[in-house]
Amino acid sequence: MPRAGLSRRAVVEAAAALADREGLAAVTLARLAADLGIRTPSLYNHVAGLDDLRQELAVLATRALADGIERAAVGRAGDEALTALALAYRAFATDHPGLYEAHLRAPSPEDPALARMATDLVGIVADALVAYGLRGEDGIHAVRVLRAALHGFVALEGAGEFRIALDRDESFRRLVRTLAGGFRRQAETTQP
Amino acid sequence: MPRAGLSRRAVVEAAAALADREGLAAVTLARLAADLGIRTPSLYNHVAGLDDLRQELAVLATRALADGIERAAVGRAGDEALTALALAYRAFATDHPGLYEAHLRAPSPEDPALARMATDLVGIVADALVAYGLRGEDGIHAVRVLRAALHGFVALEGAGEFRIALDRDESFRRLVRTLAGGFRRQAETTQP
């Protein structure tokens, strides 16, 4: 029995690659073990089971998504920051469909490690909105609105729901434009 | 072996009830058969397998969602229609979480029966937007924007993503207000 030289990290990363390649549903312990060249029960030396793996995948995915949009938004402000963040969000979902799906499918959403990553994500989005004067509760509402719109778009797009032959990039631009206009107007009306 | 007096329709409706009660993931042939008081293989007399059942569930769900929002929007126009539609959309997702989840998880999204229901759904949403002057391609883009925002909100809400103790109803109202404002503005700028 030669050792495969695995680690918890290597297992999770192999699962992430498999998820992005063939979909999150393809991430089964049997398939993952086959990819790694070991038998299924050997995975239990690195991971406590399928749920543990999925949880770790959710953490990895949330961190990767947060990193992606942070890199895009840093150094920008206002509409420019919002647009860059939105494009990066959609790019992550397109480039990493398995990870993107995993980031909302944690078996234990209350897990502290995941909650911390989720808080970071919310913070990054919130930072991009302070230029609109949206802080405090207004900021949280706005983060929810923005996240909802972005997630909805990429989720429907990923599910193949935009079947009509009409440029989806243009639809996305209009979505962002609509949100930007709404945020600007709301900032004006609440703080005249 | 007494007959249970089942039918394809009864099986699908039992699956829908189970999905709403315990989540779509709980809808397994074994569990469904137990609920109906029969053995698992007997389900194959009514349904061609799990995929067939899921497909039928998606069709049922899409029809129910379309009916729900149509009932809410009929007889109204403008912001009133948009608001009623949005509230009905969210109410359906809240009252029927399993069905709502199923409506985007069809094994064969290209299936004609499902495609027809999906077209109906898009048409109902589009009708609610003509009052904003959004027709043709503008209308399709707007339908995508609206669906994305609504789906994203209820999906994140259903995934337990809005954890901060801040009124989600108010967040939803702001989402709808933002969209309404964006649609009104876009209608003005494209057709001065």
Added chain:
DNA sequence: TAAAGATACTAACACCGTTAGTCAAGCGGC
């Protein structure tokens, strides 16, 4: 070098969906 720990293995179990083959209930035609 010997002990200890980590890592892979085989064997076995329960659950899932699925297929094949069987058998009785219930309906229509004579």
Added chain:
DNA sequence: GCCGCTTGACTAACGGTGTTAGTATCTTTA
């Protein structure tokens, strides 16, 4: 009213899944 065909239930069996227990071997540590 009887016969036969269709319908709808069943049992048995197979392959796939995740999981646990127990075992052997490699690698590191004392």
